[in-house]
Amino acid sequence: MSTQIKSIVEELVRPFLDENGFELVDIEYVKEGGNWFLRVYVDKEGGIDIDDCGRISEYLSVQLDEKDPIEDAYFLEVSSPGAERPLKKTQDFYKAVGEHVFVTTYEPIDKLKEFEGTLVSYDEQTVVVEIGKKKFTIPADKVASARLAIKF
Numbered sequence: 662m663s664t665q666i667k668s669i670v671e672e673l674v675r676p677f678l679d680e681n682g683f684e685l686v687d688i689e690y691v692k693e694g695g696n697w698f699l700r701v702y703v704d705k706e707g708g709i710d711i712d713d714c715g716r717i718s719e720y721l722s723v724q725l726d727e728k729d730p731i732e733d734a735y736f737l738e739v740s741s742p743g744a745e746r747p748l749k750k751t752q753d754f755y756k757a758v759g760e761h762v763f764v765t766t767y768e769p770i771d772k773l774k775e776f777e778g779t780l781v782s783y784d785e786q787t788v789v790v791e792i793g794k795k796k797f798t799i800p801a802d803k804v805a806s807a808r809l810a811i812k813f
Contacts, residue, residue, distance in 0.1 A: 663690045666690045666699070666731055667690055669728070669730045673721065673724040674720070677717065677721075681716075683704070683717065684705060685701070685702075685703060689702075690731075696736060698736050699736070699738070701721065701737070701739045701740075702740060702742040714740055715739075718738075725737070744811055748808055754788065755783055758782060759779065760779070760780055762776075762779070763776070764790055764806070764807045765804075765805045766799060766804060767804075770797060773797070776790045778797075783801075786800070787799060787800060
């Protein structure tokens with residue numbers, strides 16, 4: 662159900678985002694406590710601000726009210742993906758080469774399931790993360806999640 666809702670929401674919001682130079686980063690439809698949340702993460706060149714989020718939220722609210730694809734009561738949140746932006750699409754990984762990242766895997770690679778370091782390369786088959794002076798080559802199909810990470 663969640664995947665279907667995410668797909669419908671993407672279909673509703675994509676024209677507005679494309680027309681106004683925004684990038685759809687992710688959509689979540691999750692239950693937290695007793696409440697459902699529909700979260701839409703967007704970005705644009707130079708970053709997104711509160712006014713951008715407000716415009717997108719207003720547009721999407723009207724579309725959701727007209728189509729009414731979600732039976733449950735929910736809270737709509739539109740926001741920036743933040744400094745620790747998720748890497749989900751191929752282009753996200755390519756843009757993140759050279760950046761500090763945090764990657765988790767479905768199964769251990771060299772006895773590890775978490776990798777935090779510099780994304781050295783990405784080629785759709787493998788993700789190469791350098792931690793210290795050691796490089797780890799991770800098959801792309803073994804990546805459970807990936808995001809930019811703040812380096813301390």
